[in-house]
Amino acid sequence: MLQVKPSLCNYCGACVGSCPVNCMFLxxxxxxxxxxxxxxxxxxxxxxxxxxxxxxWWSE
Amino acid sequence: MKKYEYDVLVIGAGPGGSMAARFAARHGLKVLLIEKRPEIGVPVRCAEGISEAWMKKVEIDPSDRWIDTRMEGAKIYSPDERSVIELSAEQAGNEVGFVLNREYFDKYLASLAIKEGADIWLKSPAVDIIKEDGYVKGAIVRKFGERVEVRAKIVIAADGFESQVARWAGLNTVLRERDIVSCIQYRMTNIDIEENFTHFFIGSCAPGGYVWIFPKGEKEANVGIGVALNKLKSKGEVKGYLDRFIERHPYLKKGRILQIVTGAVSTCPVPKRIVDNGIMLVGDAARLIDPITGGGIANACISGKWAGEIAGKCIENPSKECFKEYEEKVKKKWERKHLRNWFVKEKLAALDDDTLNKLMEVISEENIKEISVRAILEAVQKKYPELIEEFEELL
Structure with missing residues (x-):
């Protein structure tokens, strides 16, 4: 599951615009x-x- | 659900949206401009560097209220920082001229739209679009917490890099990994920089992008970085790149951070389609960013003005055929340029520091008067013909 940490998020929308399937919404x-x-x-x-x-599921 | 009716609904009150609303309202249309945030221009999402030449054409009068600093030119530093290319304001194109205060600039542009008669709602995100019979006919808006229906003959999507409205409408503004640049910037104070120039650093300090220092006044500047997404492997890596750059430069390291700005820009060619029935895209939402500089404010204002004007022409027939005029204007102005700059960007991103150092050494020593691709290549060819092979296609 994807999770956004509110303590770090600057709500800039970089993630939203980069999503190729438009599954994020700011x-x-x-x-x-x-x-x-x-x-x-x-x-x-x-x-x-x-x-x-x-x-x-993310690993670097 | 409460219903509202307008001729034109503009989604997003950044520079592109405000200009679209302003010129649509001037054409006598009933215009609503909506902004999801509680304040226009805040939070800033931008390095704030801009040129002046285009402003007259879109009827913006430069004002000290929203200009922080005026620049003499730009300096571009090689990866080893031994070579510096200095560009005058005229040579450097889009990104020098002055450094804006976006918080005031964006409010000024919104006020121009309001003075022409546009209505504006803050804290009002579009949460969905209304599409009927193949036409976009408005949006569902959460107006200060309340879901309402806004019907409009024309929707102008100015929702920035997110470009969500376009995708809801079925317009393809999806970006490839290589055409996304992730950015972070610190407003720093108590730093020692040359205050009349914008500064750009290229190479492995910012793969596929660059580091910028844009002065904001005495001992203060926007210090930021953009890195191409295809060069990023791990979480939060962009911030690491910027922090390391600052660490390596004592004149920055002694400073402290007053503000953290984040965001992303597209560095792609102009998309195939930026209009459909009932909808036009402007600015970053239409991916009208220069792929080399990452600059988009001027393009947003110009495309916004055009979309507003064409809305006036097409209000009785808001079809994609009628909006074609807008799309063609945009393509005529930016399609070739952005394609060429996208290609140069791709080539530059592939060069290692060693090659960039050599290239920039030649360019800075030759004292090339006219900064053109051809002049640069010819100068380099004299000293390092093997480097030019890579660039022959550009001659």
Whole structure:
């Protein structure tokens, strides 16, 4: 599952714009994720400038 | 659900959206501009460097209220920082001229739209679009916490890099990994920099992008970095690149951070389609960013103005055929340029530090007066003909 850490997130939308399947939505200060659309490409995780996004399937 | 009706709904009150709203309203249309954030221009998502030449054409009068510093030119540093190429403001194109205060600049542009008669709602994100009979006909908006329906003959999507409205409407603005640049910037104070120049650092300090220092006044500057996504392997790596750059430069290291800005930009060619029935895309949402510089404010303002004007022409027939005029104008202005700059970007991103050092040594020593691709290549060819083989296609 994708998770956004609110303590790090700057709600800039970098993750949203990088998502190739449009499964993320920046709802003012909260990033909402449609998990069933996610293809686990990891773009959002690497694109987040501050490393606020993580997932249990992600490994570096 | 409450219903509202407008001629034009503009989603996003950044520079592109405000300009679109302004010019649509001037054409006598009933315009609503919506912004999800509680304040226009905040939080800043930008390095704030800009040129002046284009402003007249879109009727923006430079004002000290939103200009922080005026620049003499730009300096580009080789990876080893032994060679510096200095560009005057005219040569450097988009990114020098002045350094903006976006918090005021964006508010100024929104106020221009309001003065022309546009309505504006803050804290009002679009959460979905309304599409009927193959036409975009408005959006579902959460207006200060309440879901409402906004019906409009034309929707102008100015929702920035996220470009979500376009994708809801079925327009393909999906980016490839190589065409996404992840950015972080610190507003730093108590640093020692040359304050009349913008500074750019290229090479392995910022793979596929660059480090910038844009002065914001005495001992203060925006110090930022963009790195191409295909060069990023791990979580939060961009911040690490910037922190290491600052660590290596004592004149920055002595400073402290007043603000952290994050975001991303696209560095792709112009998309095939930026209009559909009932919808036009402007600015970053239309991916109108220069692939070399990452600059997008001027393009957002110009495309916003055009979309607003074409909305006036097409209000009785908001079809993609009618909006074609807008798409063609955009393509005429940027398609070739962005394709060429995208190609140069790809070539530059493939060069190692050693090659870049050699290239920049020649360029800075030759004292090339006119900075053009051809002039640079010819100068390099004299000293390192083997380096030019890679670039022959550009001659």
């Amino acid at each position: 709802d003012e200060t909260i990033v909402r994720i449609e998990e069933d659309k996610c293809i686990k490409c990891g773009f959002c995780i690497r694109c987040c400038p501050v490393g606020a996004i993580d997932a249990d």
